[in-house]
Amino acid sequence: MNSITKRQQASRMAVNLNAPRASPIQIQRSAICEAACGARSAKAVLVSAPAGFGKTTAMSQIRSRLESSGVTTAWLTCDAADNDPARFSCNLAAAVAQLKLAHSGRDTDEVQPSLSALDTIDRLRRIPSPFAIFLDDLEHLQESAVLGLLAQLLDQLPRHGLIVIGTRTRPDIGLARLRVHGELVEIDASSLRFSLDETVEFFNDKRHLAIPLDELRQLHQSTEGWVAAIWLASVALERHVRHGDFIARFSGSDKAVAEYLTEDVLNRQPAAIRNFLLRTSILKSLSPALCDAILRRSDSAEMLDKLERSNLFLTSIDGPERTYRYHSLFASFLREQFALEMPDEVCRLRIEASCWNEDQGHVVPAIDYAIDAHDYDRALTLLSSHADCFLSGGRWRLLSRWFGAIPLQLIAAYPVLQVAHILALYFTRGAHEAIKCMEQPELEKATDQLVITHLRALRPLLLASIDRHEDAYEVGLTALSTFPTGNSFADNVLANIMAVAFAFKGEYDEARKLLDAARNTQGESPNAFGLMYTEAVEGMIDMQEGRLRQATARFRMAVAATGAPSYGYTTGNAWAGVLYAHALYEANELEQAARLLQVYVPMTKEIGLPDHMITGHVTLARIAIANGDVHHASQLLSELEYLGHHRHVVRAVASAKLERARLLLMQGDLSAAQSELERASFPEVWKRCKVLRLSANDVDYLELGRLRWLILAGKGREALPIIESAISVANSERRLRRAMKLAVLKSLALEAAGDYAAATIQMGEVLKAAAPEGIMRLVLDEGTRARNIIVRLERSARMEPDRLRDPILLDYLQRLLAGFWQGPQDGIGQLANDDGGMVPPLTAAETKVLELLAAGYSNRAMSEKLFVSDSTVRTHVRNISLKLDTHSRVQAIAKARLLGLIS
Structure with a gap:
């Protein structure tokens, strides 16, 4: 793909990042502005109504009112392309950059908007004074990943921040929760309708039309205050001498509006203007240069100015190049008329728009216009030419949207795009859908070497993604016989997925060799997707070997790899995001871990990565418990169990039941916990977990759950020999994190057996190994019994002479104790007040x-x-x-x- 310059990027964003200019004939919606600006506790203002109710105008006035009171604002108009999280994240970051510019007073060129969604949210939280972000046309956003990001944005918004949303539909972004807490202002169609007074003011003071009050009352009643209909009627009445006759037959219905637009607007225009309106209706946004190109004229700038002055439903948007947009009702009407009158011209002009965008280096709109024109050969040719960039950039949702609009039989003629289609399905609809696509007869019989190379790399990836790691290992070994192939993308995918396969088999040295090979396949210009994958996989190995700090650094690098230009939010998919969040959880960084998981867990549900799906849900559930929300934790585990059934991942079902048993144990319900452990007993699942180093079940597996139950049931002596044997096996297999967890349980078993001194010594040995790595939740998750031992250990450490004290260990012990007080388990089995005082009676x-x-x-x-x-x-x-x-x-x-x- 041709590189897109910063100026071109800025030009493309300008349409979306600039608010429409105010019209001098607008009615001031004072009541609406007061409702939106006067609610000091609000986090969001929802302006929701069908087309033509003046949502954008109302939002513009709210924005002006806020700015006049010292609130900094930014504007973002959404469109269908923003369902690609990469694009939406980039646009959102640019909007936030506008806010920061206003606060810093720096020049626009000095601020580079971040493409990381989470970093964008962090930037918002650091803005010190009041701000508001306006999101218009939000009905275009339907992808759950994008809506999840918006929900996270609302959840993390500081008290002095406000989101103002304009939409035709109600988005699923957690608005019900805001409503319950009094943090949502809702402005609906009933609020947006013109009152009779506003209708009179509009005609008399803004349009300067002398219409009798009785006739205006009749018009207001027939239109029911629908702003678009009232506006259209005012334009028509300028040309009608007999106002009463027109008002009597104008109902304000959709049909009446369409008839009016045909008879009183379009047909009354001079031929040149009428022709311009119809032909430019196929454009999503209008710039003089684009209009000149597709219409083969040189006066489009003058024509657009004339249309704007004539109030012909054209909205001007400020930016590096003057850009316009037709009112949505008017644009829809024009396109229908254009298709009826000149059907052959519709596709031709869309192709012209595609060619112009291609010449400007705007590949995405070039493909969009080609698909709109049903010129699939052109779209596929463009896609083929730039496939490597889209693949390495991880633009899966964008690819998925395009492939969904192109007949499958046509894609078969472009081998490299068949591979891109499989990957797009994998990252947006899951491995099962991708496997179905890969099993097409023409692909099974493929002779194109490039296709064969990619398929060899993709088969083990897809098999591993449906929890068939043994099959992935066997298939991948065969593929490695031809490695490297010279195709950097395919070699990188194969090396990475086989590194996972070797790591899961416990062959860590072989896994690391393949990860080094994966890095070498990228050469001097590593792509974001490959870098993310490689660092995340090696971080998984570090985690299993107990090196939390190194693992966290690798996961952080993997997530950060997707912040490069042209990539963005979605390429830092669940692979890196969930693993990084889990590492942060292990270090007891609960808030940051939760924020990451709220963004990435919805993606694991979509694509069904088993280990990430399990890890994400279980970690979020434990954070919920830490925050005292047992109900939400139970919901998360039920969701994981349902997903396991739905995705045919039995290990997810077993893991949900196992974690539910742990929760019941921590609540002191031994009987219910034992029953849940029995329900979690899927022999084939746990047999696999003994053989394979599956990351989600590294320290959470059935035998360990049963050992915990024995300890909390007071059967520590019975558990001890089993634990010691398990520790020996874990150490021999280099499962050092598992061995550390078992050692914590050994300390608890000694405590339960009454050997307090041995329990303290054992815990001390574990924590000396854990302290340098900052490992916290491995201990904290075991609750009060672990805390009681650490209290003794900390007191003993403080009593040591200065020359014998280990300051690192002492600080670590104190942080652990503080973590118990913040976490859920500190209350489980908590003893009475240390001072022995009486508890005041409860009402x-x-x-x-x-x-x-x-x-x-x-x-x-x-x-x-x-x-x-x-x-x-x-x-x-x-x-x-x-x-x-x-x-x-x-x-x-x-x-x-x-x-x-x-x-």
Whole structure:
């Protein structure tokens, strides 16, 4: 692909990043502005209505009102192409860069917008003063990954930030939660409709038309305040002498609007203007240069100025080059008319637009216009020429959109695009769909060497992605016999996936050799996708060998690799994102881990990566427990179980049940935990986990779950020999992280057996190894019993003479103890107050709230069940914590059970 200059990129973004200019005939929507700007607690303003209700105008006025009060704003108009998360992330980053420019006062060229979605959110949180981001035409966004990013943006928005959304439909971005908390202002069609007073003001003061009040009342009633219909009527009445006759027959319906546009707007235009309107209707945005090119004229700038002055539904958008957009209603009407009157011209002009964009180096719109014109040969030729760039850039959603619009039989004539199609399906709809595509007869019989090379690399990748790692290993070994092939992309994919296969077999040295080979295939210009994959895989090996710091660094590099120009958010897919989040969780960086997972877990659901799907859901569930939200944790585990059934990944089902058993154990319900462990017993699954080093089950497997149950059931002596044998096996297999986890359980088993001194010594040995790596959750997740041992260990370490003290270990022990107080497990089995003081009695209402908390109810659910407000529930929860001297909900539940306050 020809490189796109910064100026070209800026020109392409300008259409989306600039708000429409205000028209002098706008009615000021004071009530709407007051509602949007006066709600100090709001995080979002939703302006939702069908086409023609003046959403964009209202948003523009809200923006002006905010700016006049010192609020910095940025504007982004969405379109269908923004369903590609890479593009949307880039546009969002550019909008945030505008906010930062306004605060810094620097020149535009000095600020490079980040393409990392999470980095963009971080930048927003660091903006010190009030700001608002306007997102118009949001109905175009339908991809769950993009909507998930918006939900995360709203969730992480600082208190002085505001998102104003204009849309025809209600987006699935967590608005219900905002509504419940009073953080959402909703402006719907009923609010946007003109009142009678506004209709009168519009005709008399803005349009300067002397229409009797009775007739205006009749017009207002027939149009029901629909802004577009009122506007169209005003234009028509300028040309009608007998106002009453027109008003009597103008209903304001869609049919009436279409008839009016035909008879009173289009047919009344001079032939030159009419022709220009129809022919340019196929353009998504209009610039003088593009219009000149497709119409083969040189006066498009003057024509666009004339249309703007005539108020012919043309919106001007400021930018490096003057750009325009037709009102959506008008554009739709014009395209229908154009197709009826000159059907042959529609495709021809779209092809002209495609050619012009290709000449400008704008490959994406060039392909878009070619597909719109049904010139699939041209689209496929362009795609073939630039396939390497799209592949290495990981533009899977963009590719998927194009392939979905092109007949499959035509793609078969372009071998390299068949490979791109398989990859696009894999990264957007999952491995099963990609395998179906790969099993097409023409591909099975392929003779093209390039196709054969790619298929050899893709087969093990797809097999591994549906949890058939043994088959992936065998197929990949055959493919390695011809490695390297000289095709950098295929060689990189094969080397990386076979490194995973060798690592899962425990052959770490062979895996690392292949990872080095993968790096060598990239030469001097590594692509983002390959770099992400290679570093993520080696990070997985580091993690299994207990090197958390090195693993975290590699995962961070893998995620950062996707921040290069032309790539973006989506290429840092679940491979790197989930692994990085899990490493952060292990270091007890819960907030940052949660933010990453909220973005990447939806992607694992879409493409069904087994280990990442399991790791993402289980980690999010544990973070939810750490925040005292047992109900949400249960939901996440149920979702994982459902996905396992839906994706035919039995290991996901077993892992969900295993984690549910752990949760029940931490809540002290031994009987229920034992039953859940039995339900998690899938012999074939856990047999595989003994043989394969599957990352999601490295330290979470059935035997370990049963050992934990024995310990918490007071059967530590029974567990000890099993644990010691398992530690020996783990060390011999270089599963050092697993060995460390088992060593923690050994300490707990010694404690349960009453050998407190040995338990403390054992824990000390584990923590001396864990401290340099900053490993935290491996210990914290074991709860109060682990904490009691660490308390003794920390006291002993503090009592050592200065010359014998290990400051690194002492600091680590103190951080661990602080982590218990913040986490969920500190309350599990927590003892009474250290000072032995009496607990103040709970009221009947507080006891009921405590019982509901123990049952996993959220604040909202409790308020509905008890028929009280959210604030009342929060007051009860706060009083309970004060009386029990606890620091989290789970602490309060556990302590109340120990004291016999609840069952």
